[in-house]
Amino acid sequence: MVKICCIGAGYVGGPTMAVIALKCPAIEVVVVDISVSRINAWNSDQLPIYEPGLDDVVKQCRGRNLFFSTEVEKHVAEADIVFVSVNTPTKTQGLGAGKAADLTYWESAARMIADVSKSDKIVVEKSTVPVKTAEAIEKILTHNTKGINYQILSNPEFLAEGTAIQDLLKPDRVLIGGRETPEGQKAIQALKDVYAQWVPEDRILTTNLWSAELSKLAANAFLAQRISSVNAMSALCEATGADVTQVSYAVGKDTRIGPKFLNASVGFGGSCFQKDILNLVYICECNGLPEVAEYWKQVIKINDYQKNRFVNRVVSSMFNTVANKKIAILGFAFKKDTGDTRETPAIDVCKGLLGDKSRLSIYDPQVTEDQIQRDLTMNKFDWDHPIHLQPMSPTTVKQVSVVWDAYEATKDAHGLCILTEWDEFKTLDYQRIFDNMQKPAFVFDGRNIVDAEKLREIGFIVYSIGKPLDPWLKDMPAKRKEKKRKEKKTMNSDTNLSSSSRKGKSVGESKEKKQAPWSREEEKIFENSIAEIGLNWERIASRLPGKTIEEIKDHYDLLVKDIELIESGALDHLL
Numbered sequence: 242m243v244k245i246c247c248i249g250a251g252y253v254g255g256p257t258m259a260v261i262a263l264k265c266p267a268i269e270v271v272v273v274d275i276s277v278s279r280i281n282a283w284n285s286d287q288l289p290i291y292e293p294g295l296d297d298v299v300k301q302c303r304g305r306n307l308f309f310s311t312e313v314e315k316h317v318a319e320a321d322i323v324f325v326s327v328n329t330p331t332k333t334q335g336l337g338a339g340k341a342a343d344l345t346y347w348e349s350a351a352r353m354i355a356d357v358s359k360s361d362k363i364v365v366e367k368s369t370v371p372v373k374t375a376e377a378i379e380k381i382l383t384h385n386t387k388g389i390n391y392q393i394l395s396n397p398e399f400l401a402e403g404t405a406i407q408d409l410l411k412p413d414r415v416l417i418g419g420r421e422t423p424e425g426q427k428a429i430q431a432l433k434d435v436y437a438q439w440v441p442e443d444r445i446l447t448t449n450l451w452s453a454e455l456s457k458l459a460a461n462a463f464l465a466q467r468i469s470s471v472n473a474m475s476a477l478c479e480a481t482g483a484d485v486t487q488v489s490y491a492v493g494k495d496t497r498i499g500p501k502f503l504n505a506s507v508g509f510g511g512s513c514f515q516k517d518i519l520n521l522v523y524i525c526e527c528n529g530l531p532e533v534a535e536y537w538k539q540v541i542k543i544n545d546y547q548k549n550r551f552v553n554r555v556v557s558s559m560f561n562t563v564a565n566k567k568i569a570i571l572g573f574a575f576k577k578d579t580g581d582t583r584e585t586p587a588i589d590v591c592k593g594l595l596g597d598k599s600r601l602s603i604y605d606p607q608v609t610e611d612q613i614q615r616d617l618t619m620n621k622f623d624w625d626h627p628i629h630l631q632p633m634s635p636t637t638v639k640q641v642s643v644v645w646d647a648y649e650a651t652k653d654a655h656g657l658c659i660l661t662e663w664d665e666f667k668t669l670d671y672q673r674i675f676d677n678m679q680k681p682a683f684v685f686d687g688r689n690i691v692d693a694e695k696l697r698e699i700g701f702i703v704y705s706i707g708k709p710l711d712p713w714l715k716d717m718p719a720k721r722k723e724k725k726r727k728e729k730k731t732m733n734s735d736t737n738l739s740s741s742s743r744k745g746k747s748v749g750e751s752k753e754k755k756q757a758p759w760s761r762e763e764e765k766i767f768e769n770s771i772a773e774i775g776l777n778w779e780r781i782a783s784r785l786p787g788k789t790i791e792e793i794k795d796h797y798d799l800l801v802k803d804i805e806l807i808e809s810g811a812l813d814h815l816l
């Protein structure tokens with residue numbers, strides 16, 4: 242019986258090996274890990290990762306030809322084929338920090354294989370690694386061979402979380418790279434025979450080692466680049482009145498481009514895209530290709546820009562301050578159908594809002610409170626290390642509460658942000674949510690999953706990425722930081738209150754001068770109307786017979802500016 246051992250029981254090692262065991266009953270598959278809790282979870286009814294269909298596959302073969310164990314050395318020694326699927330984080334220190342892949346875990350796995358092996362082995366790179374890693378691994382393994390032959394193969398994994406089992410059962414392709422020697426080709430054939438149990442031959446591609454290693458980085462860079470391209474377009478759509486959904490549909494109809502991966506969103510996340518692009522950038526730089534490095538860097542820059550833009554929209558829409566306001570966060574995982582939060586855009590959005598002192602109430606159907614608190618307190622790149630090496634959750638963020646229900650999260654909130662496209666968020670009772678929220682009530686849809694028009698009919702002010710802007714948002718461009726600075730400058734020469742309800746000159750004085758003063762009664766109606774029906778200018782005007790829509794909008798602008806001035810502290814001497 243062929244024996245396979247996989248080092249690393251994570252999002253890749255676990256599901257990949259479960260499917261191999263399912264499809265190859267004649268092969269014994271053991272998945273090993275240094276994390277005792279992870280292995281215990283794989284051996285329990287509560288698997289350590291959530292992935293549709295995974296439970297079923299594991300139940301069918303666990304104990305038959307699929308085993309999970311912490312006896313790493315024993316099972317590596319006994320195996321014919323050793324897959325290595327350990328973490329390959331971004332380096333945080335030393336040469337290449339912030340870009341290069343940290344191969345500490347890979348190297349220690351390779352040294353252990355060399356130490357414990359007593360028979361020939363095929364060692365398979367399953368982790369995503371920099372080009373030429375196989376060469377380094379080969380050196381470690383062959384340095385102290387004890388007469389043992391090793392063949393290194395690169396077999397990068399292309400599964401996507403959330404659809405991992407389907408991707409593994411019906412892969413677009415399986416890629417195997419190996420040495421172009423007879424021994425190398427023999428090893429490729431041995432691994433091909435495993436996959437050929439269920440993958441059609443024409444989908445199993447074989448290449449040299451370096452092409453296989455680079456193909457994985459290239460594939461992730463291309464995928465992320467599509468998202469950044471459509472996200473860059475979304476900003477332009479908001480500025481011009483185009484609708485990004487219509488634009489990407491029209492663009493994707495071109496068969497040379499295709500429709501997939503063209504959804505605008507708050508940004509991409511997941512453990513791989515950013516890490517692998519940074520790695521690619523580093524490799525380009527090391528190979529004297531700064532222009533190529535710069536090109537790929539831009540993909541990450543646009544992703545960061547998109548997340549910032551979203552936070553700015555939220556804050557500027559809500560009178561330029563979210564201090565002490567409750568904001569509901571619906572969805573924390575980086576995409577639907579997974580509990581994985583690694584590099585999720587929700588972390589940056591939440592940190593941005595917390596930076597503006599808001600209170601957050603977070604609900605995600607698959608992410609625990611401990612994980613959310615950990616994510617919001619962890620440093621960049623710390624997340625991508627084996628669990629036992631990650632920092633403990635040191636402090637909890639006081640302004641964050643994690644709840645188990647979308648209605649609870651949104652109760653008394655001023656705004657709600659949808660950050661993961663979970664199906665259940667499409668069918669929530671938004672009328673009930675609106676009734677229980679503060680007014681005006683805002684929805685910021687970071688995944689374009691709600692029917693914005695229906696929500697507007699209910700009374701929400703809605704922001705959808707890359708869609709024509711709500712009139713409220715038009716008046717508040719998402720450039721609050723620059724705007725604030727400019728206004729501070731203006732205030733140096735004139736720091737008086739602007740609204741007619743207060744004394745003094747106005748920043749928007751020229752507009753105000755032409756209008757009849759507002760009575761206290763009109764002010765009251767105006768404020769109550771906004772609280773009750775949001776920025777529905779027509780309806781507000783119908784309650785204020787003496788005022789035109791233009792006058793009401795101007796009055797609103799001045800009110801917003803007042804709040805900004807107060808928030809900036811510039812008026813403290815007057816209050």
Ligand SMILES: NC(=O)c1ccc[n+]([C@@H]2O[C@H](COP(=O)([O-])OP(=O)(O)OC[C@H]3O[C@@H](n4cnc5c(N)ncnc54)[C@H](O)[C@@H]3O)[C@@H](O)[C@H]2O)c1
Nearest residue numbers: 249250251252253274275276327328329346368369398627
């Ligand atoms: N997550 C994805 O969607 C995905 C897809 C394709 C490729 N990849 C790549 O696959 C690799 C693994 O990713 P993942 O998401 O499964 O990571 P993960 O963090 O979920 O799992 C890695 C596991 O390796 C274990 N480990 C680390 N060093 C070890 C050692 N010396 N001995 C035994 N176990 C050890 C860790 O404890 C951890 O459980 C990465 O290189 C990643 O880039 C990930």
